[in-house]
Amino acid sequence: MISVIVSYRIKPEFxxxxxxNIQIFLKDFEQLDTSKFKYSVFxxxxxVSFVHYSQYADENMQNELLNVPSFKAFQEMRDASGLDGSHKVEILHSVGTKxxxx
Incomplete structure (x- = not known):
C-alpha cells in the first residue's frame, strides 16, 4: 500500500x-475503482492550509488517479494561484492500523 500526505497553503482569495476544484475531482474519482484507494482532503x-491524505492499493491505482483530468486541472489552478512555497509531499510507511x- 502507498500512503501520501500533500500539504500546502493558498491565498485567502483562492x-x-x-x-x-476539490469537489470536482472528488466527484470524478467516483468513476474509479474505489476499493483500491482512499482520498481525503482537509x-x-x-x-488556508490544506492537507490531502491518500492511500493506494498499488502504483497502478496511484497513477490512474493522478492522471484524472479534473485532478490535473486542480493541481494546475492551485499552483497558478500563488502558493507560498509551503507545498510539501510526504510518503508515509505504515507501522500499524486499528x-x-x-
Whole structure:
C-alpha cells in the first residue's frame, strides 16, 4: 500500500475556488475503482492550509488517479494561484492500523 500526505497553503482569495476544484475531482474519482484507494482532503483551522491524505492499493491505482483530468486541472489552478512555497509531499510507511471508521 502507498500512503501520501500533500500539504500546502493558498491565498485567502483562492479558498472557495480551491474547495470547488476539490469537489470536482472528488466527484470524478467516483468513476474509479474505489476499493483500491482512499482520498481525503482537509483544511486546517487557519482556513488556508490544506492537507490531502491518500492511500493506494498499488502504483497502478496511484497513477490512474493522478492522471484524472479534473485532478490535473486542480493541481494546475492551485499552483497558478500563488502558493507560498509551503507545498510539501510526504510518503508515509505504515507501522500499524486499528479500527474501521468510515
Amino acid at each position: 479558498i472557495e475556488k480551491n474547495k470547488e 483544511v486546517k483551522e487557519d482556513g 479500527g474501521n471508521l468510515g
